[in-house]
Amino acid sequence: MILDQLQRLGQWGIAFFERLGRAHLLLLQMLSGTFGLLRRPSLLTAQLFNLGVLSVLIITVSGLFVGMVLALQGYYVLADFGAEESLGATVAASLIRELGPVVTGLLFAGRAGSALTAEIGLMKATEQFSGLEMMAVDPVKRILTPRLIAGLISVPLLASMFSAIGVLGGSFIGVGLQGVDEGAFWSHMQSTIDLQKDIYNSLIKSFIFGFACTWIALFQGYDCVPTSEGVSRATTRTVVHSALAVLGLDFMLTAVMYGS
Amino acid sequence: MQNTKESQPFVKIRGLHFSRGARKIFDGIDIDIERGKVTAIMGPSGTGKTTLLKLITRQIRPDSGTIEIDGQLINTLSHSKLYELRMRMGMLFQSGALLTDITVFENVAYPIREHTDLQESMIRRLVLLKLEAVGLRGARDLMPNELSGGMARRVALARAMALDPEIVLYDEPFTGQDPISMGILVKLIRQLNDASRLTSILVSHDVAETCQIADRIYVISDGKVVERGTPDELHASESAAVKQFIHGLPDGPVGFHFPAPPLADDILAPAKP
Numbered sequence: 001m002i003l004d005q006l007q008r009l010g011q012w013g014i015a016f017f018e019r020l021g022r023a024h025l026l027l028l029q030m031l032s033g034t035f036g037l038l039r040r041p042s043l044l045t046a047q048l049f050n051l052g053v054l055s056v057l058i059i060t061v062s063g064l065f066v067g068m069v070l071a072l073q074g075y076y077v078l079a080d081f082g083a084e085e086s087l088g089a090t091v092a093a094s095l096i097r098e099l100g101p102v103v104t105g106l107l108f109a110g111r112a113g114s115a116l117t118a119e120i121g122l123m124k125a126t127e128q129f130s131g132l133e134m135m136a137v138d139p140v141k142r143i144l145t146p147r148l149i150a151g152l153i154s155v156p157l158l159a160s161m162f163s164a165i166g167v168l169g170g171s172f173i174g175v176g177l178q179g180v181d182e183g184a185f186w187s188h189m190q191s192t193i194d195l196q197k198d199i200y201n202s203l204i205k206s207f208i209f210g211f212a213c214t215w216i217a218l219f220q221g222y223d224c225v226p227t228s229e230g231v232s233r234a235t236t237r238t239v240v241h242s243a244l245a246v247l248g249l250d251f252m253l254t255a256v257m258y259g260s
Numbered sequence: 261m262q263n264t265k266e267s268q269p270f271v272k273i274r275g276l277h278f279s280r281g282a283r284k285i286f287d288g289i290d291i292d293i294e295r296g297k298v299t300a301i302m303g304p305s306g307t308g309k310t311t312l313l314k315l316i317t318r319q320i321r322p323d324s325g326t327i328e329i330d331g332q333l334i335n336t337l338s339h340s341k342l343y344e345l346r347m348r349m350g351m352l353f354q355s356g357a358l359l360t361d362i363t364v365f366e367n368v369a370y371p372i373r374e375h376t377d378l379q380e381s382m383i384r385r386l387v388l389l390k391l392e393a394v395g396l397r398g399a400r401d402l403m404p405n406e407l408s409g410g411m412a413r414r415v416a417l418a419r420a421m422a423l424d425p426e427i428v429l430y431d432e433p434f435t436g437q438d439p440i441s442m443g444i445l446v447k448l449i450r451q452l453n454d455a456s457r458l459t460s461i462l463v464s465h466d467v468a469e470t471c472q473i474a475d476r477i478y479v480i481s482d483g484k485v486v487e488r489g490t491p492d493e494l495h496a497s498e499s500a501a502v503k504q505f506i507h508g509l510p511d512g513p514v515g516f517h518f519p520a521p522p523l524a525d526d527i528l529a530p531a532k533p
């Protein structure tokens with residue numbers, strides 16, 4: 001009994017580390033194709049459109065709502081202390097430091113990551129990768145690398161949009177609805193938000209989330225069992241793993257960036 | 261010893277072993293694919309013909325044994341050398357393996373765009389000629405999901421030919437073709453082979469068509485080469501397995517069934533929970 005369980009644990013462990021190893025090998029292969037991508041920028045722009053531009057709508061709408069909710073909730077708490085004037089600073093700091101990168105990462109995994117996994121998995125299941133191999137085209141460099149780079153570029157931009165729209169939404173509610181003084185709203189924000197500590201860190205966070213989500217999505221697709229069930233499982237795994245990765249990484253990054 | 265390379269077979273397989281899990285697919289086979297000839301590989305379904313083509317193109321690696329292509333040992337070839345070699349090969353997949361998000365035209369143009377710097381007008385001309393040869397010039401604007409299985413395979417054939425390869429591997433080119441396109445394909449494969457001194461490997465079940473165009477035929481069964489020779493030699497073969505296969509007889513040494521315990525044992529065995 002116990003031996004059986006021990007054995008299963010061992011098998012699980014070995015399988016886990018094998019997958020981890022394959023994921024890193026794939027990453028190296030993908031990165032080695034970056035240089036070749038410079039000569040074919042059209043491959044990259046197509047994916048920037050797919051992953052980035054097509055995600056703009058969901059990101060901006062979500063950003064707007066998150067910003068408005070923040071302003072509503074923040075106002076009630078701050079008003080108790082007579083500190084409504086710092087509403088702008090509160091909304092902006094929450095968005096830029098945490099919610100912008102995190103929610104964008106989660107939404108990106110749901111909208112673009114799952115689509116990436118399904119696309120890559122189906123290409124594998126229908127032998128399109130073997131077809132490419134036989135045309136002497138490296139499927140990793142030709143298909144995966146542009147998607148990885150596009151993910152790396154898109155997510156920080158999307159997260160910035162999310163935060164910016166969120167701040168606007170916050171000002172609609174705070175200034176427009178709750179009657180916070182407009183000058184105070186913006187000037188508090190300006191004096192609190194720091195370029196280095198807030199904006200750069202936000203960009204670093206979202207870059208790392210974009211990297212994690214795209215890598216997970218591409219690996220799950222590339223490594224999936226080439227059947228319809230395999231692709232569907234891989235798609236689920238992409239969303240679950242990406243969400244966990246984003247939240248876990250966010251904790252670690254926040255601890256490093258704002259810990260001391 | 262002049263012209264040694266020319267007189268050597270294009271593909272030379274020696275002592276090839278390959279297993280899928282516990283199942284032995286190949287148990288030490290030797291095959292020579294001669295230059296400029298059409299060599300057919302025949303055998304019952306599931307013997308590993310597709311697997312053999314994948315081994316020859318190193319999409320998978322053998323457990324042991326050597327595969328030489330044009331004098332190069334492919335087991336140990338580097339990534340870039342392998343891709344160089346694949347540029348000289350064309351492969352027609354059993355499933356077609358077309359890229360599903362681009363049109364028929366773009367599919368055929370794909371390898372040309374990837375590997376050459378030809379001008380658009382030149383590419384267009386080349387692609388249309390290749391599509392004309394398989395009778396699908398009119399279908400150039402269709403997407404792969406709008407094609408029938410037989411049409412998809414013909415498009416894949418045009419794509420495999422796009423870069424004028426030196427060797428073409430056909431995996432079941434005749435399945436799903438009506439008698440007319442079948443006849444045309446048979447002629448086309450022969451013509452391509454003779455006109456451009458191509459080397460062809462043809463995997464097929466269709467005995468009549470294969471005997472019509474093949475110069476040499478290998479019959480594999482149960483992981484071994486059971487017979488080799490010209491179509492005439494094959495027809496005259498004394499081997500019971502070959503006779504059975506060529507004449508399509510239900511009884512004989514070649515089993516229709518995937519390896520399994522006797523039916524009575526299996527049926528009477530208690531159901532597993």
Ligand SMILES: Nc1ncnc2c1ncn2[C@@H]1O[C@H](COP(=O)(O)OP(=O)(O)OP(=O)(O)O)[C@@H](O)[C@H]1O
Nearest residue numbers: 280281285303304305306307308309310311312354
């Ligand atoms: N990915 C795989 N994993 C495990 N076993 C496999 C796999 N692919 C093929 N096989 C096994 O290998 C054997 C040979 O398969 P292969 O596709 O080469 O047969 P084939 O001769 O091409 O058959 P057909 O004429 O029906 O196309 C089959 O018995 C199959 O069960």
Ligand SMILES: [Mg+2]
Nearest residue numbers: 309310311354
């Ligand atoms: Mg097959």
